[in-house]
């Protein structure tokens with residue numbers, strides 16, 4: 001028996017890649033949503049690159065698939081439509097601006113709160129888009145909203 005076979009191991013199956021759609025389609029729409037092993041994700045196609053992340057914002061569960069993409073400090077971010085938090089597409093970091101109160105003339109500076117939104121891996125094969133869920137062992141704030149209680153996509157299954 002092959003113990004490496006993900007079909008035999010539920011944990012490995014959870015981290016196997018799942019086809020979520022066609023490259024042609026996401027290039028037109030520039031975003032799509034998908035349910036990957038029971039986790040809801042949004043996939044963005046932005047300036048020639050693919051990014052996937054948990055669909056619900058780490059702050060209070062806002063629907064990131066309905067947000068706008070803007071650059072902050074030269075980094076493309078999804079702006080949550082609920083309270084305008086900014087999340088980098090590439091790393092899932094929350095960005096904020098800070099000012100040194102001892103230096104009122106200083107310009108506000110963009111800073112990172114660290115990784116707040118879980119990022120997943122997107123691969124393209126033969127015109128198909130695949131998402132592989134992150135199995136990074138750290139606790140990510142967006143994990144809280146990635147449960148059944150906060151579903152926004154209607155699963156086709």
Ligand code: FES
Pocket residue numbers: 057058059060061062080081082083084085
């Ligand atoms: Fe996204 Fe508050 S829920 S910013």
